[in-house]
Amino acid sequence: MAFAVNDKKRVGEKQLGVLFNEGKVRRRREWRGIKDTLYDYGRWLYLLSILARVIIKPRNVKAMFRYRWFANYLAVPHMMDKFTMGLRDEPLRIVHTAMDFVVKDVATCIDNSIKGDRRTGNNVKYSDKCVLWDENAMTAAMMGFPTLNCILREVPTMFSANLLNQHSGLHYLDVAQQFGIPGDVCPMPEAELGVSIDDDFPVLGKCAVQVNTTCDGSLMGNGLIAKRLEREYGIPTFQLVAPMRHTEEDVQKYAANDIKKAIAFIEEQTGEKWDWTHYFECAKRVNQTTRNRVAWLEINSTPYPQFIGATFSLYNDTNYMGNCGRFPIFAEIDKKIMKYVTHGYKNKTMMAPEYRHRCIVWGVQPQYIIDMLNWMVHCWGVVPLTDMLSMVISEEIAEEDTPENREQAYYDMAWLTMNMIMRNHTHGGYKVLVDELWEYCEKMNADMVMMWEHMSCKALTGMHGQFEEQARERGINLVWVCHDLADPRVFPRQAIRDQFNQYMRTVMREEPLDPTIEVLPDNNAW
Amino acid sequence: MRDLMYLNYFENLLQEANNELIGQAKKDGKICVAYVCENTPEPLMNLGNAFGIRLHAPNTGSMDIATYYMTSFLCETTRALLERAIEGGFNFADCVIAPDGCTMINRCVENMELLGTMGKGNEKFFHEYMEIPLKADDNGVELLILQCKNHILKPLHEKYGIDVSDAAIRKAVEEHNRVCRVITEIGKFRKEEKPRITGYEFHILTLATYVMPQYLIIDKLEDTLEEIKTREPDDKKYRARLAVVGSEVDDSGFIKLIEETGAYVCADRFCFGSLPGRMEIELNDEEDALTQVCRHYVYHGECPRMFNMEKVYGRKAYVNDIATEYGADGIIYEQIKFCDPWAYEKLLGSTMLREDYNFPVLAVDRPYNISSSVGQMRTRVQAFVESIEIKKIQGGAKKWRLR
Numbered sequence: 001m002a003f004a005v006n007d008k009k010r011v012g013e014k015q016l017g018v019l020f021n022e023g024k025v026r027r028r029r030e031w032r033g034i035k036d037t038l039y040d041y042g043r044w045l046y047l048l049s050i051l052a053r054v055i056i057k058p059r060n061v062k063a064m065f066r067y068r069w070f071a072n073y074l075a076v077p078h079m080m081d082k083f084t085m086g087l088r089d090e091p092l093r094i095v096h097t098a099m100d101f102v103v104k105d106v107a108t109c110i111d112n113s114i115k116g117d118r119r120t121g122n123n124v125k126y127s128d129k130c131v132l133w134d135e136n137a138m139t140a141a142m143m144g145f146p147t148l149n150c151i152l153r154e155v156p157t158m159f160s161a162n163l164l165n166q167h168s169g170l171h172y173l174d175v176a177q178q179f180g181i182p183g184d185v186c187p188m189p190e191a192e193l194g195v196s197i198d199d200d201f202p203v204l205g206k207c208a209v210q211v212n213t214t215c216d217g218s219l220m221g222n223g224l225i226a227k228r229l230e231r232e233y234g235i236p237t238f239q240l241v242a243p244m245r246h247t248e249e250d251v252q253k254y255a256a257n258d259i260k261k262a263i264a265f266i267e268e269q270t271g272e273k274w275d276w277t278h279y280f281e282c283a284k285r286v287n288q289t290t291r292n293r294v295a296w297l298e299i300n301s302t303p304y305p306q307f308i309g310a311t312f313s314l315y316n317d318t319n320y321m322g323n324c325g326r327f328p329i330f331a332e333i334d335k336k337i338m339k340y341v342t343h344g345y346k347n348k349t350m351m352a353p354e355y356r357h358r359c360i361v362w363g364v365q366p367q368y369i370i371d372m373l374n375w376m377v378h379c380w381g382v383v384p385l386t387d388m389l390s391m392v393i394s395e396e397i398a399e400e401d402t403p404e405n406r407e408q409a410y411y412d413m414a415w416l417t418m419n420m421i422m423r424n425h426t427h428g429g430y431k432v433l434v435d436e437l438w439e440y441c442e443k444m445n446a447d448m449v450m451m452w453e454h455m456s457c458k459a460l461t462g463m464h465g466q467f468e469e470q471a472r473e474r475g476i477n478l479v480w481v482c483h484d485l486a487d488p489r490v491f492p493r494q495a496i497r498d499q500f501n502q503y504m505r506t507v508m509r510e511e512p513l514d515p516t517i518e519v520l521p522d523n524n525a526w
Numbered sequence: 527m528r529d530l531m532y533l534n535y536f537e538n539l540l541q542e543a544n545n546e547l548i549g550q551a552k553k554d555g556k557i558c559v560a561y562v563c564e565n566t567p568e569p570l571m572n573l574g575n576a577f578g579i580r581l582h583a584p585n586t587g588s589m590d591i592a593t594y595y596m597t598s599f600l601c602e603t604t605r606a607l608l609e610r611a612i613e614g615g616f617n618f619a620d621c622v623i624a625p626d627g628c629t630m631i632n633r634c635v636e637n638m639e640l641l642g643t644m645g646k647g648n649e650k651f652f653h654e655y656m657e658i659p660l661k662a663d664d665n666g667v668e669l670l671i672l673q674c675k676n677h678i679l680k681p682l683h684e685k686y687g688i689d690v691s692d693a694a695i696r697k698a699v700e701e702h703n704r705v706c707r708v709i710t711e712i713g714k715f716r717k718e719e720k721p722r723i724t725g726y727e728f729h730i731l732t733l734a735t736y737v738m739p740q741y742l743i744i745d746k747l748e749d750t751l752e753e754i755k756t757r758e759p760d761d762k763k764y765r766a767r768l769a770v771v772g773s774e775v776d777d778s779g780f781i782k783l784i785e786e787t788g789a790y791v792c793a794d795r796f797c798f799g800s801l802p803g804r805m806e807i808e809l810n811d812e813e814d815a816l817t818q819v820c821r822h823y824v825y826h827g828e829c830p831r832m833f834n835m836e837k838v839y840g841r842k843a844y845v846n847d848i849a850t851e852y853g854a855d856g857i858i859y860e861q862i863k864f865c866d867p868w869a870y871e872k873l874l875g876s877t878m879l880r881e882d883y884n885f886p887v888l889a890v891d892r893p894y895n896i897s898s899s900v901g902q903m904r905t906r907v908q909a910f911v912e913s914i915e916i917k918k919i920q921g922g923a924k925k926w927r928l929r
Contacts, residue, residue: 182861184599215629239833243657243669245655250673253668254669455597464594
């Protein structure tokens with residue numbers, strides 16, 4: 001049954017179910033052998049130090065009592081334990097290197113948001129150098145503004161908060177629905193709107209840029225949020241367009257022209273000038289990121305994948321979308337990860353006693369059970385080789401500063417924006433959503449697709465029948481796992497795992513590798 | 527009031543998507559261009575030997591098969607259209623042009639294509655998908671021109687030999703304007719204190735212009751206009767005059783239901799409506815016709831997908847303008863169930879019209895076929911009408927803009 005068997009002796013805990021009870025956190029820390037336990041504990045302390053450096057500042061203490069979402073960050077160490085469950089050797093180090101940096105990046109975002117926030121930090125000089133940027137968008141059009149701070153205020157308030165605490169978005173969803181938004185729209189933009197209605201976003205920035213990326217819900221939520229920004233806080237907003245049919249030649253000029261307008265808007269509002277030298281430095285780093293990601297995917301195509309799961313996806317989110325080549329530090333992290341990935345591959349390091357299935361994860365992942373992919377490896381020996389959100393760009397952009405490339409740069413920025421994480425597959429026609437999935441299955445030698453069916457994602461569910469019929473025709477095992485993105489009241493965590501469990505038992509007729517984690521008592525956990 | 531001469535005729539034709547006039551046009555050797563969204567420039571589908579038909583699925587019952595393909599969370603309009611396509615109800619079409627206006631309508635047409643629901647035996651049959659501007663600006667106009675060239679004019683010319691010259695576009699606009707003029711003239715009677723046409727009758731006439739070959743009904747519409755000019759209105763006072771705003775309404779039963787509560791639908795700001803769907807396109811001789819048509823659609827469109835703030839605020843100002851012009855006492859913001867764009871637009875629109883423009887507003891969602899939820903909807907509308915009456919009695923006219 002297995003396509004790869006781990007011939008190394010597994011050190012430490014073998015049955016991971018012993019770590020769980022009904023509590024908010026684990027019963028105890030995982031025993032991984034002396035070396036790995038010490039490493040993991042050291043990183044755990046490092047995480048606490050990141051949090052301490054944020055919370056020690058009086059303005060952030062003030063913000064913790066002002067903003068409902070702030071307290072979720074107490075659960076950061078617990079979140080990391082979810083990502084590292086059962087891991088040893090290189091995979092453990094890869095996850096820590098990537099995720100610890102993601103945590104640091106979010107912590108910096110929080111600290112910066114509060115620094116300029118009119119209600120707490122109120123550093124006006126700093127705020128005047130900030131541009132609020134839509135979280136659901138690439139920050140490509142900020143690559144030429146080295147002196148400006150790009151603040152993605154939805155990231156700490158909604159996106160990452162829901163990774164930490166499954167209940168973090170519920171209040172905001174209720175607020176939005178009490179205001180009149182129906183319950184069938186995507187909870188992500190809905191909750192973001194709820195934060196705005198509840199007036200729970202930090203207020204800062206000289207101007208704001210919104211983008212129509214991800215979906216109709218995200219597009220439409222912008223109008224309501226912009227109204228508050230403009231009319232209550234006097235922050236002018238620009239709406240940047242990202243065409244839907246991004247693969248078509250006849251939309252590229254339209255998108256590029258609007259990038260030019262966005263840049264002109266930022267220049268006008270902030271008084272800063274576009275810096276081509278800095279832009280092309282960033283472009284080089286974007287290309288390096290692309291090359292690294294493609295290399296990691298190539299290794300994942302072999303029997304010994306190393307950098308996988310939600311960590312892969314979240315690191316890509318942060319690196320492409322939030323960073324987009326703007327900060328050199330990401331290149332250092334990439335290097336460290338590459339070192340571990342290469343070692344792991346050479347050493348044939350595996351995460352579980354055996355790998356039974358090679359799986360592509362498609363669709364949109366639920367935030368509140370982000371550790372599901374790691375669980376699949378340990379419980380069922382199903383390896384998530386890659387996911388839809390990580391399959392972003394594979395081509396490189398112009399990186400030399402020449403007159404021709406300066407014009408090309410607008411097209412490149414537009415192309416990055418249009419091909420943002422997720423929407424490059426959920427929009428642009430069925431070819432990028434359905435046909436490309438089967439191509440990836442072939443390229444990565446996958447025999448299984450785990451389909452996150454985000455029930456409110458209409459771009460995805462609109463192709464439900466096509467996925468089902470075409471998978472059947474191709475003989476691919478397609479597991480539907482339905483969820484509601486950020487609302488665990490609709491699908492609790494175990495209800496999500498049970499969909500996978502049932503498929504593995506009834507269709508695949510298999511027994512779990514670790515039966516102690518088939519049912520996890522984590523409904524009350526953060 | 528005395529029944530309109532052609533009302534029953536149009537009502538009967540509207541019972542089927544594949545109505546007998548489409549058959550007649552096909553017998554005349556014409557090419558049927560099916561489309562699904564108001565963002566597609568309509569005159570371009572009525573060029574030369576072609577005639578445009580906006581797809582609708584009257585009397586929809588079960589949507590089980592479409593629900594399998596698209597799940598129960600997709601908007602009922604899109605599921606109804608897919609179901610009808612699978613049933614073979616749109617086999618009259620010679621091509622389908624679908625803008626990526628909203629995700630769900632795009633998915634609907636993609637499923638039609640992948641399931642091969644139309645075009646069997648017609649080698650020339652094609653599906654085309656268009657990008658539609660997201661902002662009302664000149665960049666958007668430029669985009670729409672290119673999209674129309676690549677996804678409407680080029681395939682129509684290459685596949686069916688349709689004349690797509692500037693002269694042909696001007697002629698099509700002229701014919702389009704003739705239809706718009708008649709509908710607008712008829713619509714103006716809704717401003718009267720005692721209107722000579724009901725909202726339901728007006729919706730039937732307007733709907734017919736979208737789903738039937740226009741050249742086959744224009745004479746009947748013009749006769750109807752003449753008839754209405756001398757029509758004696760009922761000597762009754764409506765309980766409330768309402769403007770209906772929102773997502774597409776191709777089910778006249780919804781308008782009828784509202785009017786059965788004693789209200790009068792005086793303005794129709796929705797897809798398949800006349801405001802601004804039946805606004806004339808003005809052409810000059812200095813600029814090519816295609817550019818002017820596209821500019822009209824970009825700047826006069828009221829689709830919520832346009833998300834620049836001038837348009838976001840402008841849409842509410844437009845509703846205020848028409849509600850004022852047509853003497854509305856209140857506004858119904860309606861949204862077809864599971865429609866994302868209108869879910870958000872309904873919220874902001876209803877809030878702004880209430881708070882910034884002082885109109886009483888009812889915000890409702892509704893099924894595609896109102897007959898599946900008559901009781902619920904009637905109760906909501908009745909309560910709204912009563913609330914307007916109470917406001918009038920209590921002197922709320924000072925705060926609210928009541929007549």
